Every structure is written in structure tokens, then in C-alpha cells.
Amino acid sequence: MDLLPLPAHGDTPVRVMTIAGSDSGGAAGLQSDLRTFTLAGVHGTCAVTAVTVQNSLGVSAFHPIPPATVAGQIRAVIGDIGVGAVKTGMLADAGIIAAVADTAAELGIGGRTGEGAAGIPFLVDPVSASHHGDPLLSPEAFALLVGRLFPLATVVTPNLDEVRLLTGIEVVDEATQRDAARALHDMGPCWALVKGGHLRTAATSTDLLYDGTEFLEFEAHRIVTTHDHGAGDTLGAAMVCALAHGTTVPEAVAFGKRWVTRSLDAAYPLGAGHGAVNASWRLREAPPA
Template sequence: MTETPPRVLTIAGSDSGGGAGIQADLRTLFACGVHGTTAITAVTVQNSLGVSGVSVIPPDVVAAQIETVVEDIGVQAAKTGMLATAEVIAAVAKACDKVHIGRDGDIPFVVDPVAASMHGNPLLRDDAMDALRGELFPRATLVTPNLDEVRLLTGITVRSRDEARDAARALHALGPQWTLVKGGHLYDDPECVDLLYDGETFLELPAARIDTRHTHGGGDTMASSISSALARGLDVPAAVRFGKAFVTRSVAHSYPLGSGVGPVSPLWRLPPIEPER
């Protein structure tokens, strides 16, 4: 037998099209060499053209998944994705406290506040947005919103790198240890610059902007790769650098799927299957 790899828990919704959500998380975790465990928060009915239905998992079932996994298998990092409702968010916060996930516990906690669709439309009701701010952000080691989510969370519309700094300050005031303002939706910027902030110091992480429409699951992939690095013992800046490089390669290897928007692909990390001779 080989040594048990680091474990990462993803608390998120299922994407029936396989491009985002739990499915994107698990394939990213696998590609990063960690064992992925799950707490499913919702089941979506979706394909490459969009979401046509959502069934929310009862909050007590979500909490039970978290507690059962951590108490037996253990995790070295945890992350969130789509949390659907205020009731689910409250249950996640309580369960994470119970098993020491979060900035005041032993387990790093990456909160990817999935609050907007790929078109920028809100995915959460106002009470769920309030729960994100009040319940999860103060527990987070790192939050990773895109610019649409920044606007919904803070009211700040980011149009420049300077405004991204204002947004990072506003997000940090909500309680996370670190904030990462992702610049992928700042389309007028020739680079894709993400901004990491710890309340004192800003760190800009630039990368080439890749010309592709197939970016489904990019946020999930980045948060999962960062969580993988944290589970392996990297500190937050090093883990974010790894995640930035990982998602940039994944966007570069994105592929068409169905008739709509295809997914980013972490499969570049894996060797192709060669026929036996």
C-alpha cells in the first residue's frame, strides 16, 4: 500500500454537465494529487447552455456529510462552492465550527462565493448573500470572488486595478484572513490580474489573457487547486500562486462541449493513455 494522500473536502453543488461544481472540483483535486471528499449542497439540472433546475439538499444532510467525512477520514483543507440558501450556509458554518474548519480552527477554509452566473446574474437571494457575508466570510482563510460576485457582495463595480484594491479592502473588512479579487472579468485589461490582500499588503498575480469562450468551471478549478496546495502545507501566497498557474493552464486547455460554453480542463496534468504493446 502507498501512503494516504492529503484530503480536501469540497462543499458544493453538482453540475450534471460535468463542467463546474463538484465535478470540476473532484477532477482538479485528482489532478493535483489529493483525495477529494464531498458534501453535496444542491443538484442542478444543467448542460453547456445553462441551468434549468435546482434541487437543494436539506441543510441537516449537508452538515452531516461534513461532520461524517472529517470525523473519520480527516481533511487538510476545505472549500465551498454553490451553497444555494441561507439555511444551507448556516448549517455549513455550524458544521465547520464543530470539526475545526476555518481560520480559528486547524483546517484551512477557502470560500469561493458562488453568487453570480457566468452572465453576471445573481444566483442567491438577499438573505443568502447576507449569510455569506456574516456567517462564512469571518470563518474563511481565503475568499475568491470574481468581479460579478465582488459587485454583489460589496456594491463595488470594478473597472480598473485601482478599484480592485478598493474591493479587496471592502471584502477584507467582512472578516476573511485573505481576499483574492479575480480579474478575469476585467476585459479591458490586456492581462488577467488577480489581487491578493491580507489587510496590509497587496500582491498582484498577472497572467496572459487567453482568447477562449470556454471558461466554465474556472473559479471552481482555481479554488480547488489552491485548496490542494494548502492541504500539502503551502502558505496562502504560495498556494494562490500555484492555483493561478494551474487555472491559467487549464483555461489554455479548455475545450468545446455541447452547444454552449465548454469547461476549462485540468487534464493537461495527466499523461495520455498509451496502448499496450
């Protein structure tokens, strides 16, 4: 599956939600998520968790949205418009994380049974630092993210910096990537995806998916570029679009991997720092038959 089916004119598209912070530079955060949602042919909604002050050089400040307002956005949208899948991005502080966890449990987002995930598919991206290394979560909030949201998650998608913070494992090769996937899965999600994009010594970029039993590898040619701001958001956004269409988690990872690789290949410079990945390659593709 290279592309998702587009809705017919006038038909209501599949709906997805991002619970994330706003990137004033437009390269990452909810702006990146909504861009991928639209280009993938789904209707994107959002619950804004924070307003950041950032550009291509980094984050200089951020202002969290009150937790009750974050929860209110989620309830208002899902109660009226509905949703096929949900992802998180930057959750800013402990109060917001608790509000998201409570609201997710209330509305049937994520959750586990003996057979795996139940309810609305829920992708948790444990964002703890910006692309430039600027901290976005306190240690208390990070621990709450793991304790409250990971057990609800259909899949978690940390990058290698976040893997190290979560598990204490420095991923340097296939063996340590598998160790990290096991440790992440033990924290409660149905599936753990250890992304290999930051393992820059490898000729390929290999993401590893684990469900507690089986390891699945998703490999792509490494795109050598410094213009990779928003890559993690774009991968997760593409995955959640696929999940909303009813795919399995492995199918969603495969779709997201192809989507972000093409977005990296089309990336462009922006400002004086890291440029943006570019999902608009989709505009040059013929619609699926």
C-alpha cells in the same frame, strides 16, 4: 511550485473536501473540484449541497439538499477520513449556509486568531450566480454567507460580478480592484482575493490578494476563449490542494493561478454554449522528481 508532490503507490494522499453543488453538465461545481483534486494528486471528498439541472447553455433548475444532510456529510467524512483543507462552492440557500457555518465552527474549519487563520484552511467561494448569470443565491442567503462564513474564511475568492454584489464596487482598473480588496477584507476573512479574469479589457489577467496590510499581484497572460466554464471552481480547487499541503495563502494563489491558466489554455468546446476548462493537461506532464 508548478506541481504538487504525488503520493507513493499505496500511501494515503493528502485529503481535501469541497462543499458544493453538482453540475449535471460536468464542467463546474463539485465535478470540476473533484477532477482537479485527483489530477493534483490529492484525495477529494465532498458534501453535496444541491443538484442542478444544467448544461453548457445554463441552469434551468436546482434542488437544495436538506441542511442536516449537508452537515451530516461533512461530519461523517471528517470524523473518519480527515481533511487537510476545505472549500465551498454553491451553497444554495440560507439553511445550508447556516448548517455549514455551524459545522465548520464545531469541527475547527477556518476561524481566526490575532495571528490570522486557525484550524483547517477554509476557502470560501461566494458563488451567487452561475457562469451564465443565472441566480443561485437569494439576497437573504447571500447576506448570511457574508455574515457567517466570511469571518471563518482563510481566504475568499469572488469573481468581479460577485465583488460588485458584495461591495457595490465596479472593478474597472487597478485602483478599484484595490478598493474592492479592502472592502472584502473588512468583512472578516483573513485574506481577500479579487480575481481579474472577468476584466476582459486588460491584456493580462491579474488577481489581487490582500491581508489587511499588503497587496500581492498574481499576473498571467490572458487566455482568449469562450470555453471558460468552471474556471473559478478550478482555481479554488487548486488553491485548496496547495493549502492542504501546508503552503501559505500567497503560495496557494500562485499555484492555483498557474493551474487555472493552463486549464484555460487546454479548454475545449462542449455542447452549444460555453465549453469547459480542462485540467487534464496534468496527465501530459512528467511526475515531479
